[in-house]
Amino acid sequence: MDQLRQHTVIDTPYEPFTLVATDGVLSGLYMTGQRHRPAEETFGERDERPFGAVVEQLEAYFQGELKEFDLPLDLHGTPFQRSVWERLRQIPYGETRTYGELAEALGNPGASRAVGLANGKNPVGVIVPCHRVVGADGSLTGYGGGLTRKRRLLDFERGTALF
Template identity: 50%
Template sequence: MIHSLAESPLGPLTIVSHEGRLRAVYWPGHRGAPAPSALGERVEDALPAATRQLAEYFEGTRREFDLPLEAVGTPFQRTVWKALEGIGYGRTATYGELASAIGRPGAARAVGAATGRNPISIVIPCHRLVGASGSLTGYAGGVECKRFLLRLEGAEAIDPGTPRG
């Protein structure tokens, strides 16, 4: 594994690559992120395509990512993370809706737990999940980062208590 830092409007993102695949995107202060020493050697640009595509996303010129991914997790977590990729740019879904979409309608809490362990922030768009009322819930980068990303995308549910439209 190797890693590098990429600038973002919310501070430097840590990009982790393993054999040319994106393994993680961590925020500054990312809850649950491993120590930098566990991310392999720090290099100038661990995955140039990821650095470029994230910059384009923040500039508002990219709505979808086209990167080889290597998200490490349990089979259930990977199922949830794959389903997250189906929530389009500027859209939101609830944890319950995602649980139903993967065939586990009673598993909203388990979906929330899996989402909280998503190692590839932004690219696997866990920021697009909201509470049943449309409220913003926890986010590894912090609720303010989540709010920023949803506003960047023009999503409707961007403030706590805002009903989903």
């Protein structure tokens, strides 16, 4: 049975985000020029109806009022990728973790590189906060949306910058 895919584009203080839903549940949040961004033709028809709660929570986040998203997600990936994405959701607002810390938390301390690859394939950035993962020395490393965007998100969450 075919799944219904819909999308919309919303303005944020950051830049436009493309939101994608599969059968009415958020399955993608993509930034302009994002690495691993699927082809536009896979997003389905443009329709704003499935995204009311998503838009409300993103607006509250960018106003500094929301620290943790509470949205149903339809994430497609390998079991390992999904376990990494679930672990990302446990990183508190304004904090960071290293790839090594995530690998260790997943019970596989030697999997830092695999965690990084899974992190980079996260289909719903910001909501699943892959921007909160840093290198072993605390440096900013890889981000599908670019390091400038990662720095802006981290600075915003730490209260050192506004959008």
